[in-house]
Amino acid sequence: MKVPTAILTLIVGILITLASLWVGQNNGLLLPTAAAAEAVEIDTLFAAMMAIATGLFLLVQGALLYSFFAFRRRADDQTDAAPVHGNVSLEIVWTAIPAALVLWLGIYSFDVYQSIDSVGTMGANHMAHKHEEMEMVATGESISTSSIGGNSILIADQGNAPNSSTSPAVATDIVEPLVVNVDGLQYAWLFTYPDTGIISGELHLPVNRPVTLNISARDVIHAFWVPEFRLKQDAVPGQVTHLNFQPTVEGTYPVICAELCGAYHGAMKTRSIVHSQVDYKAWVDSQIVANADSEAIAHMQDPPPTLEQHAAMMGMPDHLHDHTLSTLHPHLAQATAN
Numbered sequence: 001m002k003v004p005t006a007i008l009t010l011i012v013g014i015l016i017t018l019a020s021l022w023v024g025q026n027n028g029l030l031l032p033t034a035a036a037a038e039a040v041e042i043d044t045l046f047a048a049m050m051a052i053a054t055g056l057f058l059l060v061q062g063a064l065l066y067s068f069f070a071f072r073r074r075a076d077d078q079t080d081a082a083p084v085h086g087n088v089s090l091e092i093v094w095t096a097i098p099a100a101l102v103l104w105l106g107i108y109s110f111d112v113y114q115s116i117d118s119v120g121t122m123g124a125n126h127m128a129h130k131h132e133e134m135e136m137v138a139t140g141e142s143i144s145t146s147s148i149g150g151n152s153i154l155i156a157d158q159g160n161a162p163n164s165s166t167s168p169a170v171a172t173d174i175v176e177p178l179v180v181n182v183d184g185l186q187y188a189w190l191f192t193y194p195d196t197g198i199i200s201g202e203l204h205l206p207v208n209r210p211v212t213l214n215i216s217a218r219d220v221i222h223a224f225w226v227p228e229f230r231l232k233q234d235a236v237p238g239q240v241t242h243l244n245f246q247p248t249v250e251g252t253y254p255v256i257c258a259e260l261c262g263a264y265h266g267a268m269k270t271r272s273i274v275h276s277q278v279d280y281k282a283w284v285d286s287q288i289v290a291n292a293d294s295e296a297i298a299h300m301q302d303p304p305p306t307l308e309q310h311a312a313m314m315g316m317p318d319h320l321h322d323h324t325l326s327t328l329h330p331h332l333a334q335a336t337a338n
């Protein structure tokens with residue numbers, strides 16, 4: 001008995017679809033831990049792309065393999081093959097399907113990009129918008145807004161607050177983002193915490209608190225990348241770029257420069273450590289003490305510490321050049337020269 005081609009095609013189609021969906025849902029090994037709230041949406045997009053790619057791969061490679069066997073030359077066949085010049089309907093189908101897929105993926109990607117709202121000028125708008133809201137809350141105006149950037153939820157609705165005519169609207173769950181200034185330079189990252197004055201060679205963050213990174217560069221273009229956060233942003237001299245996100249999983253993750261920035265670009269790595277709230281507080285306290293200590297030592301010492309000693313005190317990698325250090329600490333460079 002011969003199975004009709006239409007039935008066979010249907011069965012193969014269903015099998016390919018099932019396999020694609022399975023691969024889309026089970027690609028966990030390809031990606032590192034998703035350590036930020038924003039990573040979830042990126043991973044869903046990635047799963048969709050993996051499913052589509054798997055389906056296309058199976059379809060194209062399957063057709064190829066099938067043709068190798070089904071249309072192979074038989075032992076006693078000396079004739080020419082049929083002169084095929086084209087197949088208009090087939091060509092329309094294999095142009096229209098990828099076009100629709102690419103269009104859909106483009107719209108979906110942009111949707112994810114907007115909902116994360118964490119990069120470039122969009123990030124800046126996000127901050128401006130948020131400050132506007134804070135002011136409105138401060139002046140007792142009633143506002144109602146949904147999640148912005150996936151990391152700030154502010155609910156203050158006059159309709160839900162019976163006393164709102166006499167008391168200021170109550171905003172729930174406002175957490176001021178932790179602001180960290182990120183500086184890229186050949187060949188290190190420098191993290192400055194404006195609220196405490198801490199300067200660190202590693203990025204320390206508390207878990208479950210929104211973070212805003214203001215990213216810039218001293219010399220050439222670098223790119224700040226933490227694969228576990230699924231976020232990457234250019235560090236451009238003379239321009240401040242942003243990343244807004246919320247770490248959700250404690251751990252230690254690599255910070256990598258993702259823009260070829262010079263001879264030691266490959267060594268431009270450090271760590272991002274997501275602490276529990278308590279551990280983060282302890283780290284901040286320890287840094288403040290260490291800063292005070294190193295200042296005291298600097299005052300006691302005569303002559304002043306060399307650039308290398310200062311770098312060591314700041315916990316910076318020792319492959320830094322004198323040139324880099326003098327850019328960083330012009331006053332120290334001068335002191336050493338004198």
Ligand SMILES: [Cu+2]
Pocket residue numbers: 184185187221222223257258259260261265268
């Ligand atoms: Cu770099």
